[in-house]
Amino acid sequence: MQFFVEKKSVVRKIWGKSDTVLFIFAGAAAEFALNKAVDWLYFTGKLPSDPLGRLFSTVGYARKIVFSETVDAHASIDVMRQIHTAVEKNRGAEIPDWAYRDVLFMLIHYSISAYEVLEEKLNEEEKEEVYNVFYRVGVRMGLKELPTNYIEWLPVRQAHLMQDLRESEYTTDLFKQYKKHLGAIRFKVLIEGQKLVVPDRVKELLLFNDFSLLTPILPIYKMSRVIKMDWLLKNILLPSNYKKQINELDVHSS
Template identity: 50%
Template sequence: MLIDYSIRSFEILERELSCSEKEEVFDVFFRMGVRMGLKNLPENYNSYKNTREIYLQQHLYFGTFTKDLFKQYQHHLGFFRYQLLLESQRLLVPKRVRKLLHLRSFSWLVPIISVYKFSRNFQLNDKIKSFILPAAYLKEIKSLDHIPA
């Protein structure tokens, strides 16, 4: 899931990744999994894609734990951020997951993301982030945007 979300979110916010870049994303997570001692990991990106597709078709269902998870999201995030989470999920999750979660295919985030991308040209993206993200974490979030020299 993290591999797929990482690739999808980058492509939504930035640009489409090449095959070699997707393989590089996979490799980072593969090495992390090896360090964690995980077993039976796919050896390469193509193998991962095949395994993920099988998993999506055979091992997912919408059960009581999923319902409870979304109730907890709603409770802890509040109305606005919970809606933002749902809209994000509409963009990120594969069709099968979207169907299981009863999410519509269109997200109102599409035009907002376009505005966000445009706002980066004028350094307005920090103002947008400060509106959306919790104030308690803004300093840490902003530090992620700065690449050390």
């Protein structure tokens, strides 16, 4: 039985804990709102009506791929591509290849940054491991111009951040929707969490400062995980509509 990601891989550690995945989700939520191709997600109407659900869907697909056998992972990737192809057909235009790469690059970046915020720094070999998993996802989706390794990817990622992000009416609307669906307190937690994981370019465009109110709280939260009390904090902070989905993220697939 061959898995898409080896059982001992650090990628499984990253995607096997709900809090790490939630930080990935938080970072992607910020960067999604700035992407020049975000209008494609507005085209279906799903993003503004249920922004959290739409982002959970993207994260859910990624997580399913990470814990699947290779055959099943390939099938999931193929379905994901088919869904986007159907949207393209309905709109009568093609999603730019760079937009697909941007989403893939988000998953790479936030996998690394979320884990490093909550756990420990990754070494170069582990970062390469993360990159390779999502590189293979991109290759399966038929994406072009993907760097073959992590080191080559870094300047390409930076170029994408400079070229493909901008603040727009979609940015403003999406953050309004996040606040509407989360409530004021949870929305504030989201913003403070985003500050910890997003790259400087995203901070600059969203006018984030470098200090996060979560920084002094993180050691307490990490201790709560040790004594198995983190569920209490999650229940307080997370939207009840998504608690089932969030709890399922802690189920480690074999």
